Amino acid sequence: MSRQSGTDGPSLERPDFVVRKERLYRRLLAGCAALTVAVTLGIILSLSGGALTFFGDVSIVKFLTGTNWSPLVPPSEYGVLPLVSGTLIIVIGSAVVALPIGLGAAIYLSEYADPRVRSVVKPALEILAGVPTVIYGYFALVYLTPILDAPLPIEQVIIPSWLGFSVPIIPSWLTFSVPIVPDGVPLLPEFALVVSEFTLVVSEFVFVVPSLGALNALSASIAVGIMIIPMVSSISEDAMSAVPDSLREAAYGLGSTKFDVSTSVVVPAAASGIISSYVLALSRAIGETMIVTMAGGQSPKMPYFPNVLRNFTDSIEAMTASIVKIASAESLGQTATYEAMFAIGLTLFGLTLTMNILAELVRRRFREVY
Amino acid sequence: MATKPEPAESIRRDGRFSLKELKGKAFEGVLIAATLVGIVALLVLFGYMFFDAVGPQAASAKWYLLFFGTLVAPTSAFALYSRRRPAVRRMNAKAFAAVFGGLAFSLAAWVVFDATGPRGPLLYVLLAGVSPLLIAGYAKYVERSMFVGPAMVASTLVALLWTLGTEVFVFALFDLIGLLFGWIPVLGSLRLPVGLPALVTAVSAGVPTLAVLRYLVRRDAPRRAFVLVPVVAALSGLGTAGFDFWLHPYVDVLAAWVAYVCLVGVPVAAVVALAVRRRATVREGLVAGGAVVAGNLAVGGVALARSLDPSFWVVMFSGTVVPVAYVVGDAVIADREGRIGLLGPFVLIGGVLLGALLEDVVDATGPDTWITPTLLLSTWNGLDPTEAGAYPETVGSIMIVSVMALMSFPVGVGAAIYLEEYAPSTGPAGRFANFTEVNIANLAGVPSVVYGLLGLALFNNVLDFPPGIVFTAGATLGLLILPIVIVSAQEAIRAVPDSLRRGSYGMGASRWQTLRNVVLPEAVPGILTGTILALGRAIGETAPLLIISLAVSGSTPDGLFAGGVALPLRIYASSANAIPAYRKGVLAALAVVLLALMLTMNAVAILLRNRYQTNDT
Numbered sequence: 001m002s003r004q005s006g007t008d009g010p011s012l013e014r015p016d017f018v019v020r021k022e023r024l025y026r027r028l029l030a031g032c033a034a035l036t037v038a039v040t041l042g043i044i045l046s047l048s049g050g051a052l053t054f055f056g057d058v059s060i061v062k063f064l065t066g067t068n069w070s071p072l073v074p075p076s077e078y079g080v081l082p083l084v085s086g087t088l089i090i091v092i093g094s095a096v097v098a099l100p101i102g103l104g105a106a107i108y109l110s111e112y113a114d115p116r117v118r119s120v121v122k123p124a125l126e127i128l129a130g131v132p133t134v135i136y137g138y139f140a141l142v143y144l145t146p147i148l149d150a151p152l153p154i155e156q157v158i159i160p161s162w163l164g165f166s167v168p169i170i171p172s173w174l175t176f177s178v179p180i181v182p183d184g185v186p187l188l189p190e191f192a193l194v195v196s197e198f199t200l201v202v203s204e205f206v207f208v209v210p211s212l213g214a215l216n217a218l219s220a221s222i223a224v225g226i227m228i229i230p231m232v233s234s235i236s237e238d239a240m241s242a243v244p245d246s247l248r249e250a251a252y253g254l255g256s257t258k259f260d261v262s263t264s265v266v267v268p269a270a271a272s273g274i275i276s277s278y279v280l281a282l283s284r285a286i287g288e289t290m291i292v293t294m295a296g297g298q299s300p301k302m303p304y305f306p307n308v309l310r311n312f313t314d315s316i317e318a319m320t321a322s323i324v325k326i327a328s329a330e331s332l333g334q335t336a337t338y339e340a341m342f343a344i345g346l347t348l349f350g351l352t353l354t355m356n357i358l359a360e361l362v363r364r365r366f367r368e369v370y
Numbered sequence: 371m372a373t374k375p376e377p378a379e380s381i382r383r384d385g386r387f388s389l390k391e392l393k394g395k396a397f398e399g400v401l402i403a404a405t406l407v408g409i410v411a412l413l414v415l416f417g418y419m420f421f422d423a424v425g426p427q428a429a430s431a432k433w434y435l436l437f438f439g440t441l442v443a444p445t446s447a448f449a450l451y452s453r454r455r456p457a458v459r460r461m462n463a464k465a466f467a468a469v470f471g472g473l474a475f476s477l478a479a480w481v482v483f484d485a486t487g488p489r490g491p492l493l494y495v496l497l498a499g500v501s502p503l504l505i506a507g508y509a510k511y512v513e514r515s516m517f518v519g520p521a522m523v524a525s526t527l528v529a530l531l532w533t534l535g536t537e538v539f540v541f542a543l544f545d546l547i548g549l550l551f552g553w554i555p556v557l558g559s560l561r562l563p564v565g566l567p568a569l570v571t572a573v574s575a576g577v578p579t580l581a582v583l584r585y586l587v588r589r590d591a592p593r594r595a596f597v598l599v600p601v602v603a604a605l606s607g608l609g610t611a612g613f614d615f616w617l618h619p620y621v622d623v624l625a626a627w628v629a630y631v632c633l634v635g636v637p638v639a640a641v642v643a644l645a646v647r648r649r650a651t652v653r654e655g656l657v658a659g660g661a662v663v664a665g666n667l668a669v670g671g672v673a674l675a676r677s678l679d680p681s682f683w684v685v686m687f688s689g690t691v692v693p694v695a696y697v698v699g700d701a702v703i704a705d706r707e708g709r710i711g712l713l714g715p716f717v718l719i720g721g722v723l724l725g726a727l728l729e730d731v732v733d734a735t736g737p738d739t740w741i742t743p744t745l746l747l748s749t750w751n752g753l754d755p756t757e758a759g760a761y762p763e764t765v766g767s768i769m770i771v772s773v774m775a776l777m778s779f780p781v782g783v784g785a786a787i788y789l790e791e792y793a794p795s796t797g798p799a800g801r802f803a804n805f806t807e808v809n810i811a812n813l814a815g816v817p818s819v820v821y822g823l824l825g826l827a828l829f830n831n832v833l834d835f836p837p838g839i840v841f842t843a844g845a846t847l848g849l850l851i852l853p854i855v856i857v858s859a860q861e862a863i864r865a866v867p868d869s870l871r872r873g874s875y876g877m878g879a880s881r882w883q884t885l886r887n888v889v890l891p892e893a894v895p896g897i898l899t900g901t902i903l904a905l906g907r908a909i910g911e912t913a914p915l916l917i918i919s920l921a922v923s924g925s926t927p928d929g930l931f932a933g934g935v936a937l938p939l940r941i942y943a944s945s946a947n948a949i950p951a952y953r954k955g956v957l958a959a960l961a962v963v964l965l966a967l968m969l970t971m972n973a974v975a976i977l978l979r980n981r982y983q984t985n986d987t
Binding site for chain 1: 390391393394397398400401402403404405407408409411412415418419589780781782783784785787788789792793799802803805806808809810811812813815816817818819820821822823824826827828831849852853856880881882906907909910911912913916917919938941942945953954957958961964965968972
């Protein structure tokens, strides 16, 4: 960098060497910054390279519309929909946990908590996002599933009261149950021990609360939900803190209570920040790998439709889990299954990137308001 | 958020029950519950895990009483005593940092170098470190310091690149060239007239030598400066050929413990010498450094005489005894007021030791813990949970984190400096900087499993590295944390007040001089804090390691290019084990160990931040 003014004669000129040295360092540092762009390029190139090879073997339409995913069993089928369904189930479950809780925490921290409490609680919440995901997965698998399973020892058949008559929960000895091994669960030999019970559905009106499998989407999505709470709460809280005090004062001046101010002034004013935090948190849930692999299972399936609860009590396979499953399989070589990993990776990358950019756009709009 | 005026109803409060007020209170209760539910859920799960891992229910009341007497009572008394005495508290924190930081450092250094053997790393240090030292010495001799910086950086890079190059990089480079140009018929059929190592040696010695020669001629350098030419030629030649052919035999002659003295003791001595010199004279610095080296040799000798392992004790001496002695000496000489604070860590350690000693004497039953020496020091056993250990995995994780730090720290800080200090806001360079910033923000949101795919494609497929090696794991995770490192470094650099920069420019300093002498020293604590936090988080990353096919089981990796193992992978792989003793015993203990590693790094980062925050503002 030459910073010489040049007005005062050559005495103020830097020696040529210094100028060149400065330029060298500048270029080196710019190279470091350029490396981050290279990383992005590398991701895109490596993913699309593999994906292109894959789509040479498998038609893209079949990939996007197929309802069967079995890449490792010989007549390989590569329909991505079961995986999308698994990811979607996790996202919905974790959204149910994290979005309201995160928003509540954000309102509390921004509007109610005094600074001392906030300075303790906020970092404590951040810890939730810092715990290694493999430990969350372990929690979900080993502790959360049994805890959730305890109140539901067997399937419970509840006939909705709007039918006009009510039947109490049928005790286990009354239901006709067939012990079978749920499909897809035997991930490792140990899991063959796990047996769940299926009840015959007596009529189509009967509402069945199925028993929890050892691997299930419920505990995985709760764990993912807990993990993304701080993403929601801290970004939403930033947005709420940015709402100018004049708005609050005006509302108080009109006789509003704190409840009114929080719910009808601050939250709407910070809406775009909150939405952007939601989008970011969900994109994090989509990309989460270890929790859904360990606790969610590795058995791809299309969603159960009439009885939606079974989607959560059964094991699933999310997109990320399928990548892990293929990568853990013994040496595959450059087969279509190996390249399928990159195709799913590209889908994931595109999805999360779109969501991140979307969140940023929403937030920008919000920044322009104030 | 800032204004908290009393709600309107307090004005007309007449003691009657107000529905509005109830609604407000209920809402607040719900909000508090929402804030706490995540934390409480995690605490409960941690509680379960801790209970399973440590088994505190098995310990007898006598045991608790014993440890209350030896450990809890003295440490809390000490904490109470130092609470109102800032000088004592400060010294206490320093002593804790020296004792436990030193222990952590020396144990980590010992386990890693014990796995790789001390001689290989020593060669790297020699080759990468000697040439810049020579250059610095020469600069001092001719009293011209201008070329020192670039020459030192370049020589280190060249040495590292070429030494590593004989192993992997150059061959990877040739592969890449073959990949790019091999399809051209003439080039594809060309064969090298000489062996590849000879060619690499010639190129690596020739290029820097010619560059130095050209530079010296164009500058009309003084005659004696031409001494540099043979020095550079010899060093860069050594850097390549020497690694395998010349230096190896000489280094191999060294006893292992002497190699440890050179590898750990001498750098520690250099740091001590620099620290003493900054506060006293050069002579005293040299004496202190010499004392450390002499102490190392003495410890090694005594250990040999007593037929203990001299290598271990040398590392422990340099890593733990020296920093503790430095802090103690510092307190005795400089900080009379807070001297008592030195006792803090020793009260803690003494309490634990005394309790452990008395445990058998009074016949108290301890907790039924899974965190045993076996777990920490032996290899995995899939059949007998009491024999299962995770020593290789722990060491593998430490090695991966070290590679990660080496890869991401320089690049991340460099990028942050460029974006904060150099990048203009307009023009093509400004657009590039803007794009880079957006790009970094997006990279931070890319799922970790995608980085695993990147590592797989880049290192395993393009560069053709063997699958699942430590270097690949560290480099992949290094790319993963790069955006986090950059962002935190940017924040730290941004926090340096502009007045300091202007002052420096006003004195006529160039931009780089300002950066090196003013901005970076101010920003370093913040940068380090952010980096260590990022590393702590990355130690638990599992998905990328699975994708680049790191082995689940294996022996301790004996080098950067050996097959790696990692602690989180072990937890993942064994979580499917249905035997309760594994599932809720060994595994819970491993999770506690992983969390402890992570929390230690976080604690270091937070200590660093607090220390420098209080000092600066």
